[in-house]
Amino acid sequence: MSTSKAASRRIRMPDELGVFIALLVLIGIIGALQPKFLNINTFLNVMANNSILGMLALGTVFLLAMREIDLSFGMILNLSGVLAGLSMIAGVPVELGILIALVAGLTMGTLNGYLSVQFRLPLIIITLGTASIYQGTSLIVNNKGSVLPPPEVKAHWFFQFMGGLTDFPVPPIVIVFLVLAVVLHFVLHRSRFGYRILAIGSNPDSARLAGINVDGSRIQVAALMGVIAGFGGAMFLGFRGAIDPTTGYQLLLPVIAAAIIGGTPLSGGSGTIIGAVLGTLVVGVIATGVVFLGIDATWSTFVTGVVIVVAVGIDQLVRVQRRNRAAVASAGGQ
């Protein structure tokens, strides 16, 4: 074995390197075509506008790692935010209102998981129905209108801080997103809970034979997604100062795209929180880039789709090549 080969085996490149470089290249191309894009404020703006999407992508990594997809998280976000807002309007302290959002999200997520286990159905099927239930409940409780806390409630530090109305140099929603990412990274890769999820996603039957409570873990992951969506609802309320009947409806595809672009496969057994953060930025940079480049509204959706398909396709090709090479190397070593 040559020295260089030994060195390359020791220095293993992180899986997220590809998407990170792709992000830099995207930024470079847009910046070269439109130099105004290369501005720290633009970058912070991209991050702030996509932080809620990113939070949901972090939760989706856990689901995908266990071969599950939740279609209801946008509605959970909406209903949690609506309940928090309405309770604040009714005079409940803001801190308690945030807690209500978290509990509401936890309840809805747990219900998703429980129904999925009880009916022996994938979460995607159950959440086809519960998404409409949560959406309908939101429309009923908010009386089909926006939930807009009055000025005295919005004078609270939570709204002032999260809404960027203080002199804090970085949009606080970005800090919240990154802190959540760090926490969930350690939960996925450094906790027994995370190991269980990855084991179940890798091979559910083996995991069951190894004594892992598969059903319990499925409920826990669905509940985690619910809590994150509930948290996202509260953060959205603070960030935008109001929540609408339509908030969260269109998040499904960009959120799943962000997780997958980041490198979490649909096949389960692995997942990357860092990748989801980078995937969120890729989605955000593409959306911002089409505006900066003056691509008209009709074409922007097409461009976004093309770039995402190419990014995911190429990433998958690279992974297959790496697997094949590893298999060949392994066979050669025997």
Next chain:
Amino acid sequence: MRKRVGIAAVAAAFAVTAAACGGTADTATEAPAEETPAEAPAEEAPAEAPADDIEIGFVTHVVGNPFIQQIIDAALQAGEDLGVTVTVAGPTGGEADAQLAAVENLVAAGVDGIATSVPSSSMDNALNAIIDSGIPVATFNLLSPAVNAPYVGEKSVESGRILGARIVELLGGEQQAKGTVVVGICFPGFPVLENRAKGVQEALAKAPGIKVEGPFDVKVDAAENYSKWEGLYQANPDVAALVGLCAPDVESLGQLKAKNPKAKFIAGGYDLTPGNVAAIANDTAQVSLGQTPFMQGYLPVYMLVQAIRDGVKLEPGFVDAGTEIATSNPLQVIQPYGLPQLTFDELAVIAGDPKKSREFYQPLVDGIIKNWQAEVQPIANESS
């Protein structure tokens, strides 16, 4: 190596696609500033086109909708007339947060003014922050009263009253009208649509023989919209009238009537899109209200150019875009602001041809648009 090739391919795809699509941008940049005065005398282009480099961001709550496209076409016409670049952006799915992101991206890209619809209150803070930073903002079509900017749109409750009154009239008048009237809404919770529903219900309530069902969620996607209406008709085969509040409804109801020629229901709704106009023309639908999309696209751009070039301060206020009323019997289109009545053939041409639309609305450009500051009403009048 393969990874590097992959990354390069992603980058190349973006660059090539962006380059391919960028040239077809919904902008008025193709209109050279020096051509405008030659094509249009000064009185036709009230704010003349000096050799400056103004860019207006024009953001709609949805793209790909025929009615919204009429608004966009008018905005681009204004850009061409005034010698400014109008860059159009907006989400395909109608979510306010995605729309707001488009607004903020345009501001970050350096536009000089923003025209946007405001489908929800969650846009208020950010739009007011943009206004506070010195960038002029004008709003259209969908209103949030908390945004400190002028609004160009319909009188939403009043237009609902007009539609409801027409339906009552078609059913025999307040004393004679009877039966069930089913109301459909494509997006429950949208304030303007809820206001329309309120107005329709107010007008229908004046006829004691009418029983109102709904509003039911009939969805905005054309195919889904039709199937929802079909389901409502099957559930209420003796319905006296079906009334929609959104652009796809009249066309769907016309198709429903064509499929059920023995049905006796009256069909009414909103917007003068080509499909809706065709339904009225062949009497499969009886009434459709337009909200003068030309005004809603042209005037906000005009306001912003005046604010940027002449320092006109844009204050909160409401400019009524006017209500157009198309009826099948008699077959006519009543226009607001003294504009000449149109035949249906003319209306169909205007609805599908921005240049013809621009020619027809010249009196508006010379009148209410040029003198818009005298037309500003309190915001509260929008829903009075």
